[in-house]
Amino acid sequence: MNLELNTSVADPQWHGLIVWYFFLGGIAAGAYVMAALADLFGDIDDRPGVRVAYYIAFPLVGVCGLLLTIDLGRPERFWHMLIQSNTGWPMFKWWSPMSVGSWGLSAFGLFSFASFAGVLAEDGWLGLKRFSPLASRLRTGLAGRLFALGGALSAFFLGSYTGVLLTAGNQPVWSNTTWIGALFLASAASTGIATMVLLDRSLKLNIKESVIEHLEQLDSWAIVLELVMLAIMAISLGHLSRSAFGTWPGLLIPAFVVPVGLIFPLLVKRWGGTRAAETASIFVLVGGFVLRSAVVGMPFPLLSLTTVGR
Amino acid sequence: MAEPVGFYTDTTVCIGCKACEVACHQWNALPARNGGEVPLSGLSYDNTVALSDVDWRHVKFIEQFSADRTQARWLMMSDVCKHCVNAPCLEVCPTGSIVRTEFDTVYIQEPVCNGCRDCITACPFGVIHVSAEKHIAQKCTFCYDRLQNGLVPACAQACPTRSIQFGPIAELKQRALDRVGQLHGQGASEAYLYGADTKILGGLNAFYLLMDPPETYGLPTAVQAQVPSRSVWPASVKAIAASLVIAFGAFVSFGRRKRAVAMTEGRGGPSR
Numbered sequence: 001m002n003l004e005l006n007t008s009v010a011d012p013q014w015h016g017l018i019v020w021y022f023f024l025g026g027i028a029a030g031a032y033v034m035a036a037l038a039d040l041f042g043d044i045d046d047r048p049g050v051r052v053a054y055y056i057a058f059p060l061v062g063v064c065g066l067l068l069t070i071d072l073g074r075p076e077r078f079w080h081m082l083i084q085s086n087t088g089w090p091m092f093k094w095w096s097p098m099s100v101g102s103w104g105l106s107a108f109g110l111f112s113f114a115s116f117a118g119v120l121a122e123d124g125w126l127g128l129k130r131f132s133p134l135a136s137r138l139r140t141g142l143a144g145r146l147f148a149l150g151g152a153l154s155a156f157f158l159g160s161y162t163g164v165l166l167t168a169g170n171q172p173v174w175s176n177t178t179w180i181g182a183l184f185l186a187s188a189a190s191t192g193i194a195t196m197v198l199l200d201r202s203l204k205l206n207i208k209e210s211v212i213e214h215l216e217q218l219d220s221w222a223i224v225l226e227l228v229m230l231a232i233m234a235i236s237l238g239h240l241s242r243s244a245f246g247t248w249p250g251l252l253i254p255a256f257v258v259p260v261g262l263i264f265p266l267l268v269k270r271w272g273g274t275r276a277a278e279t280a281s282i283f284v285l286v287g288g289f290v291l292r293s294a295v296v297g298m299p300f301p302l303l304s305l306t307t308v309g310r
Numbered sequence: 311m312a313e314p315v316g317f318y319t320d321t322t323v324c325i326g327c328k329a330c331e332v333a334c335h336q337w338n339a340l341p342a343r344n345g346g347e348v349p350l351s352g353l354s355y356d357n358t359v360a361l362s363d364v365d366w367r368h369v370k371f372i373e374q375f376s377a378d379r380t381q382a383r384w385l386m387m388s389d390v391c392k393h394c395v396n397a398p399c400l401e402v403c404p405t406g407s408i409v410r411t412e413f414d415t416v417y418i419q420e421p422v423c424n425g426c427r428d429c430i431t432a433c434p435f436g437v438i439h440v441s442a443e444k445h446i447a448q449k450c451t452f453c454y455d456r457l458q459n460g461l462v463p464a465c466a467q468a469c470p471t472r473s474i475q476f477g478p479i480a481e482l483k484q485r486a487l488d489r490v491g492q493l494h495g496q497g498a499s500e501a502y503l504y505g506a507d508t509k510i511l512g513g514l515n516a517f518y519l520l521m522d523p524p525e526t527y528g529l530p531t532a533v534q535a536q537v538p539s540r541s542v543w544p545a546s547v548k549a550i551a552a553s554l555v556i557a558f559g560a561f562v563s564f565g566r567r568k569r570a571v572a573m574t575e576g577r578g579g580p581s582r
Contacts, residue, residue: 006534010361010439012430037557041564045571073425073445080405080424091406095539098428099404152557160549167545168538169431170398170530178541181549189556214567221559229552303436304528 003238005172007304012171014296017071021064022162022292023191025105026184027285028060029159030192032112034218036152040145048207049215051119052196058116061109061158068105082106097165104157111151159188163295171299173244179233180295186229190222191288194265194281201278216277219284220269223262230258249297252290261287314414315457316393316515317466317474318482320489321527322501324386324473326369331358331388333468334367337453341443361389363439366450367465372526387518387527388465388474391416391437391450392505395512396537399429399438399447407447414479414515415452423447434511434535479515486519493519510535 035053038046069078077085081102084091093099118139121131138144163181166174174180193215200207230253234241244250265280265287334340341364342348351357356371372385397416400408407422408429418429418438423446430438430447441448453463461467466476475482483506493501500521505514509532524531 002533002536004531004534006434006530008436008528008530008534009434010430010436012427013440014427014431033556034560037560038564041561043564043568043571046564073427073440073447074423077405077422077424080407080422081426084406085422091404093404093406095542096402096404096428097538097542098402098426102404156549156553156556160552164542164545164549165428166431167541168402169428170434170534170536170538171431174431175536175538175541178545179548181545182552185549185552185556210567210571214563218560218563221563222556225552225555225559 003176003240005176005240005243005302006170007172007302009170009172009299009303011300011303014071017067019289019293019296021067021071022184022296023289024060024067025064025158025162026188026288026292027191027195028057028064028112029108029155029157029185030188030190030222031196032057032108032115032155032192033152033159033189034193034196034215035115036148036155039139039148040152045208045211048205049196049200049211051122052199052205052207053192054112054115054119056195056199057155058109058112061105061112065105065109097161097168101161101165104154104161108151108154108158111147111154114147115151156185160185166295172302173237173240173250173298174295176240176244177233177236179229179236183226183229183233183295184292186222186226187288187291190219190226190284193219193222194284194288197277198281198285201275201281212277216269216280219280220266223266223284227258227262243302244298247301249294249301252294257287257291257294261290312412312457314479314515315452315477316414316479316482316517317390317463317476318486318506318517318519319388319390319474320486320519321385321387321473322493322498322519322521323471324369324388325471326356326371326384326386327470328358328369329468329470330367330465330474331365331369333464334450335364337456337464338366338451340364340366361437361439361449363441363448366390366448370527372522385522385527387520388469389435389528390465390516391452392435392511392517393450393452393515394510395508395515398432398434398511398536398538402428402432402538404428411452411454411457413452413454413457415454415457417451417454418447418449420444420446432538434530482517486517489519504529511537 031053035050038050069075082091118135120126121128121135160181163184166180167178169175197215237244245254261283265283268276268280348357351359354371358365358368361368368389370387370389374383393415400416405422405424407419409417411417425440425446438447438449456463462476466474486503486506490501504520504524505517
């Protein structure tokens, strides 16, 4: 891997909206992954938790699409990501992470929409009660299992491609490591589960305590995986780690994300007590947001070019 | 397909007159910054400062002074889009807005660009910027409209010292090699060509004769300037490995919980 910082690049101004997209997209992907895996490997007790995940994934990915569109210089041309504006044929470059990501996000949008409609029908919302038996039949059959598998794959993609997108460029730090995608995926899993737990506790959704405990355990594993990914990323950066994690905002990772957003929730889960799950989940979510802010902001203090204002 | 063309910029004869900047502004009808009131940079005699959405040419002044300021050395280099053979911006552009022309130059089709700015993350030279007025990516077009009409790009046409030379790539490279040979013969052994061979992004169609290491001019080395696709597969494989770890962990965990429930309830486990 190239371990020389290229500071001659320009700032793409991927800031606030992109950080929120990475964060909310991560939650949607993480929650959906857990729900789809529960559909594949879990049992009937997991169903209330699965429904929570399917209820949040589609609205969140809708917000993500909106954030990305607003962030474009020309939002009315958002469809140029998918359709060639001069021929009307699909626009797809398998070697461009943003092109593949646009299709991946669309695919996840379709999966999450179908799951959202399914749980609406199951719960009889929006006059969809008559489709409830059909939804249940589709969910439990072979088609349902294949659908869950496809949905899980699209969610894994959404949770990780954003990191691959950052890597595939020439910005300092981003382009000096190939571990950001894996790191973002681990963070997506933990923030997705944390959101499910938090929603259950705050909205009194009555998910079985054993299921919440199981989710908490999975969350702990995801946090440990995230810590491992961060350590590997730091090692992969070699001597550049000092620039990456020693200057603002990368400094937030060792100073805040690791102690407050990762280790503290692990300890809270271990200590137990009332409201331990909610407390841990809140800190995991704050940590997940700060992690993305820090990673997205890492290159910019290192750029040598002066920005010319107009 | 027309013959591939390019720029050969001999920095040893650049006098920093900025005629190239003016010609580029004039031909491409680029607006002035700050309504024409360009503040002094305060750091240099160069007040353009950097390439931008409205400065597609920028003459860099590299001012080297000794600590007591009795000794001074100025290097000047007219910076521009390098029209790379393996152009990172073209590779990542998700809309197909950035294309290679029949002259082997790299061109942004304005009606297609939606301002996603992925090209800015990819360009290792800091060339591309988003227009404050059009809100799309902007950079040197290599005067595509002039090329189509058999004209020399405005900057090369205006350069009074022939620091910027335009022509077929093969011819320019020979001319540049001859010039390096001449400089070496005169004792300037530090003279070398940057981007004329294939080491940097397969070659730069706008290449330079330099007297100092690339970093002195704010240019990346061959190691620093990479095609984005080099990291897509390694990063993807790691993301897939992390996905498998999570999926396997969930599989084991769900299975363990089901067995625990079955043992507690003394039956074969709850049905789906």
